[in-house]
Structure formats: structure tokens, C-alpha cells
């Protein structure tokens with residue numbers, strides 16, 4: 285008899301498996317349809333011996349000391365600050381938009397103070413900022429919105445930014461200084477030996493059994509367990525009773541190039557050209573030295589693995605209906621990006637899982653009987 289059947293071996297499932305096993309002595313079965321642990325953060329060495337992220341670039345960043353210290357039990361870190369360039373008007377310029385972006389784009393030499401005035405002169409102030417278009421146009425005006433955000437967003441989400449919740453483009457700030465880092469979080473680092481190694485360390489407890497290449501629906505009636513932690517798509521759990529929740533997918537085209545360096549930074553965004561949104565060169569993220577280099581192109585897709593919940597009011601309303609079903613389903617805990625339909629970064633999923641753990645610890649029983 286397992287105390288918990290955990291569906292999904294990504295961050296949500298693995299954090300809970302680790303905590304429940306190591307702190308409360310619970311017996312855990314964690315299962316995943318994929319052939320590996322780590323969920324979307326999975327990394328591996330490719331045929332050339334280069335460490336790549338199979339499901340696109342994963343850069344760890346957080347302001348939460350609790351989350352960083354928790355994960356530090358399972359990995360050492362390599363300091364890494366992420367930088368991204370956008371291909372706009374035939375140039376590669378920094379994104380988030382900052383002082384250097386504007387000066388290079390327009391051949392100017394503005395100061396920070398003058399840039400503030402420039403933004404104020406081009407901004408279209410909105411009374412209510414509710415969409416992803418409003419966020420950007422309100423700050424930097426329509427021209428920069430068109431150059432950097434409109435087409436990238438349409439490509440990535442297949443809808444116009446005016447139909448997407450403001451939280452999506454609000455992920456990317458605007459700066460008047462020269463700080464060209466993608467993130468400004470207190471902690472920014474990559475697991476020294478990769479994510480998969482970190483997950484292996486989390487799940488190495490003797491109370492945790494791992495079952496891969498298994499859909500939970502195929503075993504749920506045959507394996508005895510007390511409670512379930514579910515981290516897959518919430519609509520799938522309820523057999524799409526209210527219809528499908530939209531998740532956006534990607535196709536990853538991985539390539540190894542016979543040159544030590546392919547592009548000037550880890551990620552180059554292509555808002556206005558190509559069918560892909562961005563190209564990532566992994567060696568910048570991992571610090572690996574190798575005579576060749578590996579890159580990945582991301583092509584947005586409607587079908588395929590569910591990677592992104594799509595934040596917009598009608599989807600939130602549909603999710604709320606599923607959430608009500610989830611709340612009424614005793615013995616099952618819904619955690620993570622797919623099961624709570626939230627556009628969460630890794631650290632937010634870890635934080636959510638640690639919160640659920642504390643709740644389970646508070647309400648649950650102590651050491652399970654042998």
C-alpha cells in the first residue's frame with residue numbers, strides 16, 4: 285500500500301515525493317508517461333555529448349530564499365545571468381527594452397533621464413491595463429510594441445496580445461537603465477550538473493518508487509494507495525467534462541552545429557522573422573566547453589504536449605469550473621503548472637508544492653505504520 289500515488293515526476297511531483305518521503309516517512313509511487321523524470325525541466329547529453337534541455341531552455345531564477353535553499357540540498361549551482369537579444373530592424377538589440385536598445389535602434393545617445401522623457405512622449409497611457417497589448421503600449425507606445433511584442437506574441441500564442449491577459453507580456457519589463465539581464469531575481473543560477481541529476485538526488489529516497497512510461501489511468505485501479513497528488517492537465521483528469529482547456533504547445537528542433545559558438549548570447553528572439561520564436565544555444569546556460577555547439581529552435585504549435593496554459597478571461601472561467609470539481613474531489617491534490625492552470629516558472633511550482641506539503645503535514649497523520 286502506497287501512502288501517495290504521485291502523477292507526474294516534474295518539479296511539482298518530485299518536490300512532494302521528496303518531502304513526504306524524507307520528512308514524514310511516507311511511501312510514494314511516482315509515475316510519469318514519459319521515459320524520464322524531471323518533467324519539462326529534463327536535460328540530457330545528446331549524441332555529440334552536449335548537455336541540452338529537451339523541452340526548451342530552462343533558466344532558474346527566484347527571489348525566494350526558501351525555494352533556493354530547498355533545492356540547494358540536491359544540487360550545487362553555477363552562477364548564470366540570462367541575456368537575450370531580439371532581432372529587430374536588421375539588428376540584434378537587447379530585450380528587455382533598455383537604454384542601449386533604444387539608442388542602438390534609433391542611432392541615438394539618450395541618457396536614462398532622456399529615455400524616460402522619450403517613453404513618456406511615445407506611450408499611449410491607458411486607464412485600465414487589462415490585456416498584454418495595454419501593458420506594452422501604455423509604457424513604450426505602439427511602434428516599439430509592434431517591433432518587439434505584437435508579432436512574437438501572435439506567433440507564440442496564435443492570438444493577438446489584445447486578447448491575452450496582461451500578465452503574459454508583463455513578464456518582460458521595460459528599463460531606462462542599461463541593465464540587460466533578462467531577470468533581476470536575487471538568486472540566478474543553473475544546477476551545476478544539470479536538472480536531471482538534481483531530480484535524481486531528490487527522488488533517491490528508499491521510500492520512493494518510480495514508474496516511467498506509464499499513464500496513471502492505466503494503473504490507478506490496480507495499485508493500492510491512500511491519496512493522490514496529480515500534476516497533469518486538470519481537464520484530462522476530469523475527462524474533459526466541461527470541454528478542453530487550451531494549452532499552447534511547441535515543437536523543438538534541436539541541432540548540433542560544427543562550430544564552438546553559434547550566436548552572441550544564450551537566446552535570440554525573432555519577433556518578426558521566421559516561423560520559430562527563438563533560438564537557444566545551450567552552452568551559454570551550462571558553461572560546458574565543447575568544440576561543437578547545440579541549439580534549439582522553438583516552433584509554436586496548437587497540438588502536442590501541453591506546455592503553456594493560455595491566460596485569458598474565458599480560459600480562467602473554464603479553469604474555475606474544473607477547480608470547483610477538484611476542490612470537491614477528496615483524496616486528490618492538484619499541484620503544478622498544468623493541474624492548476626497557471627503560467628508558473630519553476631520556482632513558483634516549487635513554492636506551491638512546498639505550501640501543499642506544509643498543508644498535508646499539518647492535516648495528515650505522522651509516520652505511516654510499517
Ligand code: FAD
Nearest residue numbers: 292294295296317323324340342343500516620621629630
Ligand atoms: P511538468 O514539468 O509539466 O510535469 C508534469 C508531468 O506530468 C510531466 O512530466 C507529464 O509527462 C506528467 N503527466 C501528465 N499527464 C500524465 C498522466 N496522465 N500520467 C502520468 N504522467 C502524466 N521555468 C523557469 O523557471 N525558467 C525557465 O527558463 C523556463 N523555461 C521554460 C521553457 C519552456 C519551453 C517551457 C514549456 C516551460 C518553461 N518553464 C521555465 C516552466 C517550467 O517548465 C515549469 O514551471 C515546470 O517545469 C512545471 O513543473 P510541473 O511539475 O508543474 O509540470
Ligand code: UDP
Nearest residue numbers: 370379432433436437440452453455456553
Ligand atoms: N514576448 C514578446 N517578445 C519578446 C519576448 C517576449 O512579445 O521578445 C512576449 C510573448 O508574448 C511571450 C511573453 O512575452 O510569450 C513572455 O515571454 P517569456 O520570455 O517570459 O516567455 P517564456 O520563456 O515563458 O516562453
